[in-house]
Amino acid sequence: MAYRVSPSPTTPERPPVDGRAILEALGVSAVVTLLVTVAASLLPDRYVASAVGFTFLGATWWLVWSRDDARVAHFGLAFGGLVLPGKLDIGRLVGSFARALGWAVLFAAITFVPFWLGWRWWWRAAGDFHLRWETIDPSLFNELLGQLLIIALPEEAFYRGYLQTRLDDAIPARVRILGASVTPGLVIASIVFALGHFATIRTAPRLAVFFPALVFGWLRARTGGVGAGILFHATCNMFSMLLGRGYGVY
Numbered sequence: 001m002a003y004r005v006s007p008s009p010t011t012p013e014r015p016p017v018d019g020r021a022i023l024e025a026l027g028v029s030a031v032v033t034l035l036v037t038v039a040a041s042l043l044p045d046r047y048v049a050s051a052v053g054f055t056f057l058g059a060t061w062w063l064v065w066s067r068d069d070a071r072v073a074h075f076g077l078a079f080g081g082l083v084l085p086g087k088l089d090i091g092r093l094v095g096s097f098a099r100a101l102g103w104a105v106l107f108a109a110i111t112f113v114p115f116w117l118g119w120r121w122w123w124r125a126a127g128d129f130h131l132r133w134e135t136i137d138p139s140l141f142n143e144l145l146g147q148l149l150i151i152a153l154p155e156e157a158f159y160r161g162y163l164q165t166r167l168d169d170a171i172p173a174r175v176r177i178l179g180a181s182v183t184p185g186l187v188i189a190s191i192v193f194a195l196g197h198f199a200t201i202r203t204a205p206r207l208a209v210f211f212p213a214l215v216f217g218w219l220r221a222r223t224g225g226v227g228a229g230i231l232f233h234a235t236c237n238m239f240s241m242l243l244g245r246g247y248g249v250y
């Protein structure tokens with residue numbers, strides 16, 4: 001008697017790693033890091049943050065924003081349609097902002113108390129927290145705008161918008177972490193982010209930004225955009241600054 005053998009099911013092959021895309025992403029990051037390092041070394045302190053921010057924005061514009069709408073959306077840089085041509089959908093824009101703000105507030109509520117405890121231990125901050133109302137002058141609001149538009153927006157647009165997305169596309173292996181589909185690109189982008197901070201100010205504690213970068217990267221993967229990461233990034237920087245003022249550390 002002849003037996004008919006059914007073909008065994010085959011597992012679909014995983015797309016190969018795109019080595020050229022990885023080299024492109026890391027090469028671009030190296031050039032941008034070099035440019036911001038030179039700016040930090042040569043320019044007066046009051047111009048450094050602006051120069052660095054415009055360098056990141058310029059690179060992101062060249063790599064993403066100057067291309068077609070589909071690419072802008074894919075890289076999570078559409079901002080609810082704000083930067084896309086055509087009629088602006090106010091409902092979509094408000095919804096996108098509200099979602100990003102909600103994620104930022106949630107993560108602030110989860111992380112700020114542990115961060116405060118770790119910050120006090122690191123800086124050996126003694127005494128009580130004192131932030132008098134008279135210290136909250138217009139410069140504080142200028143600082144908030146600067147953190148949002150000059151630091152958080154450019155860095156998140158480049159590192160989480162361009163770099164992480166490019167690496168994600170090049171490395172197809174994915175795992176789910178708390179509802180977000182992530183690849184090794186998240187970790188690699190966080191390492192590059194930390195090295196970029198170290199290159200501009202060469203002290204070991206600068207490398208610690210690797211850890212919040214993992215959160216910013218997770219927010220990028222979970223929400224599909226960089227808005228939540230921008231708001232949480234700026235909030236973290238402001239919280240750290242207020243702790244420094246309140247405890248008289250810096």
